[in-house]
Amino acid sequence: MMCPYGKDYLIMSVRSLFLPIKSVGTFINCIFSSILDFFISAFDVVFSILQRWIGIRGMPYVFALPNLLIFGIFILFPMLLNFVYAFTGGIEFFPDRRPWVGTANFEQLLTCEDFIDPNTCYEDLFWRAVFNTSGYVISQVGLMVIISLITALVLNRNIKARGFFRSVYFYPVLLSPIVVALIWKWILQENGLLNGNIAGLGYDKVPFMVNAQWARFWVVIISVWAFMGFYTLILLAGLQSIPSELYEAAKIDGANDWQLFRCITLPLLMPTMLVVLVLSSIRAVQIFDVVFAFTGGGPGTATLYLVQYIYEKGFSSPSKQFGLAAGASLLMAGTLIVLTLIQLLLRREEA
Amino acid sequence: MSAVTTFLARRCGHTKLNITDIITYLYLFFGVVIMFGPILWLVLSSFKTAAEVIKFPPRLLPYRQDTIVVEGYDDPLPLFEVTLDDGSTIKLAQVRRIGLEGQMIDPANPGEIIKVHINDRKPIESVVFGLENYIEGVQSFNFGRYLRNSVVVTVFATILTLLINSMAAFALSKYRFRGRTTIFLIMIGTLMVPLSVVLVPVFLVITKVGWNNNLLGVIVPGAATPTGVFLLRQYMLTIPDELIDAARIDGASEWRIYSQIILPLARPALAVLTIFSVMWRWNDFLWPLIVLSRSEFFTLQVGLNSFQGELNVQWHLILAMTMLTLLPITVVFAFLQRHITTGIATTGLK
Known part of the structure; x- marks a missing residue:
């Protein structure tokens, strides 16, 4: 788009006050592109000097440097440092003052008389978190895959206003976890909308937030509510990539709807389904913020999940046990790496 | 039929x-x-009065009692519909309530006080979308401050992310240089490990750099997203190298090639990354929660969470503040929903 320069701006800015939105948009666009032009030219001076000095062969390093620097300092280095924390003990924060303890942290985390019962474990909180997280991952991922699959199949039918419905299901994905948690807390609290309706039907109020089983149940429902739009979109894209000739050919051969679904849709959608399965499990293992704002881990430790355990050990409990937090996060990272490797393998098979 | x-x-x-x-x-x-x-x-619910919010069972619409200003009384008086002994009903304003008896006056004739049993009166209500919760909330919640912090974080983090990610992607996709494969593999490798598992050491690094309670500590660490680099690199690989060679022959510097050939051509991928970055940053919670401990630096999400912790019972304020937090992203979605949904469907990342 052409942008007027110099005094034309003034004329435009005055005119844009009276003209329709379109010219205001043009005006804003022009401001942006002229600012951008200024920066590009300013950087060009610096980069040209650099280029004369180190030559074209050195330039890729210059381009990669800012990203690599931040990446190295804030992602790569902390990852290595995590091992230092995991193998040292004490309550000191700075690594040089922490005594080497070998695998003591891991022993502490993994010592259990009976692995089925968290009460017999040395670090019972960790095992509660592990059990809670496993239960959550299994039920949430299962429900998520089923519901997003049904929704994707429905949206893939020849329906009116598909774009609208797709947006409706997707909208909660954009909401922040805190907002999601507060919306549902407001509905599920003791005197909330749901209990109001239950009381209206003549039943007793249900303590959704106080009962451990109910709290776990709602955490699963809320996360499915919040994220299903995302997986539905991926599955919908997968469904739309199935060539329609296959269905037509099968119909000519006399296949019914159920056979079409079982013998064409399901097998061809399998790779996408597996991607959804792995992506949603990776996400589910890391569940934190929604639950933190919704139940805060309670009642008791009913909804205490792994990341919150790490957060509490490392940051919010009075005696900060960084070693345990780091050890637990390494164990969690191991799980995530396994899950991601599965995904990469599946992607390769798909390609 | x-x-x-x-x-x-x-x-x-x-x-x-x-x-x-x-x-x-x-x-x-x-x-x-x-x-x-x-x-x-x-x-x-966010438009309901504090009294209406705690009412059980809740009503769908934000009702509030009608009031009337009567001469001789400073505050507006609540209006009731009163059933008299003979069965007729009149509108009366209540002056005060004593036990089971309300002292009411007829607004038309304010001199005479009528005593009415509270079972004989019914409040006159109408649906009002009042903004009191929003006004009171903004004042007690320091909304402006949190909003400013959130906007600063989102805008600057997104600009920084786009700039450094696209530069790195340009280097990784358009040059052959020693260490390229290594860099790429390390980045792919760290794609697997989310920031939530390196909380403790990252906190140490931020402390050493001195970015505790500094918005920079929220903005910078997440800017070098491997995801963003990967996304942009894949897109830039599809841009033909001949364009670059031609520009070089014309004497363009490498920076000119990057900024005026590659960037404009990579616009679709940049748009997707912009949308994601805005979403990530606006909704981010765990990171700011760790870096920021002083409330004047809180982002909206951290502020909202601590607000609900402090004021566990003041739902009318929490609801209004939740609305204000949700509004910006909703407006963005309303305008860009087509781009967002197709962007996610094609790249499959969030």
Whole structure:
């Protein structure tokens, strides 16, 4: 788009006050592109000097440097440092003052008389978190895959206003976890909308937030509510990539709807389904913020999940046990790496 | 009647609505209720008065009692509909309530006080979308400060992310240099490990750099996203190298090639990354929670969470503040929903 320069701006800015939105948009666009032009030219001076000095062969390093620097300092280095924390003990924060303890942290985390019962474990909180997280991952991922699959199949039918419905299901994905948690807390609290309706039907109020089983149940429902739009979109894209000739050919051969679904849709959608399965499990293992704002881990430790355990050990409990937090996060990272490797393998098979 | 149903069920160039179609639309309608219902309930509740909010069972619409200003009384008086002994009803304003008895006056004749048993009066209410919760909330919640912090974090982090990610992607996709494969592999490797598992050491690094309670500590660490680099690199690989060679022959510097050939051509990928970055940053919670401990640096999400912790019972304020936090992202979605949904469907990342 052409942008007027110099005094034309003034004329435009005055005119844009009276003209329709379109010219205001043009005006804003022009401001942006002229600012951008200024920066590009300013950087060009610096980069040209650099280029004369180190030559074209050195330039890729210059381009990669800012990203690599931040990446190295804030992602790569902390990852290595995590091992230092995991193998040292004490309550000191700075690594040089922490005594080497070998695998003591891991022993502490993994010592259990009976692995089925968290009460017999040395670090019972960790095992509660592990059990809670496993239960959550299994039920949430299962429900998520089923519901997003049904929704994707429905949206893939020849329906009116598909774009609208797709947006409706997707909208909660954009909401922040805190907002999601507060919306549902407001509905599920003791005197909330749901209990109001239950009381209206003549039943007793249900303590959704106080009962451990109910709290776990709602955490699963809320996360499915919040994220299903995302997986539905991926599955919908997968469904739309199935060539329609296959269905037509099968119909000519006399296949019914159920056979079409079982013998064409399901097998061809399998790779996408597996991607959804792995992506949603990776996400589910890391569940934190929604639950933190919704139940805060309670009642008791009913909804205490792994990341919150790490957060509490490392940051919010009075005696900060960084070693345990780091050890637990390494164990969690191991799980995530396994899950991601599965995904990469599946992607390769798909390609 | 049957003519009407046939007319309603009629479809262009298609047979009648069959049972699966009906189930489909029922499902979709049910979905709209489930997805939008909670948000609608939040919107309606946020306009309710503090008294109406704690009322049980809750009512759908934000009712509030009508009031009237009567001469001789400073505050507006609440209006009631009173059933008199003879069965007729009149509108009276209540001056005060003593036990089971209300002292009421007729607004038309304020001199005379009528005593009414509280069972004989019914409040006169109407639906009002009042902004008191929003005003009071903004004042007690320091909304402006949090909003400013969130906007600063989102805007600067997104600009920084786009700039350094696209530069790195340019280097990785358009040059052959020693260490390219290594860099790429390390980045892919760290794609697997989310920031939530390196909390403790990252906190140490931020402390050493001195960015505790500094918005820079929220902005910078997440800017070098491997995801962003990967996304942009894949897109830039599709841009033909001949363009670059031609520009070089014309004497363009490498920076000019990057900024005026590659960037404009990579616009679709940059747009997707912008949308994601804005979403990540606006909604981010765990990171700011760790880096920021002084409330004047809180972002909206951290502020909202601590607000609900402090004021566990003041739902009317929490609801209004939740609305304000949700509004910006909703407006963005309303304008860009097509781009967002197709962007996610094609790249499959969030």
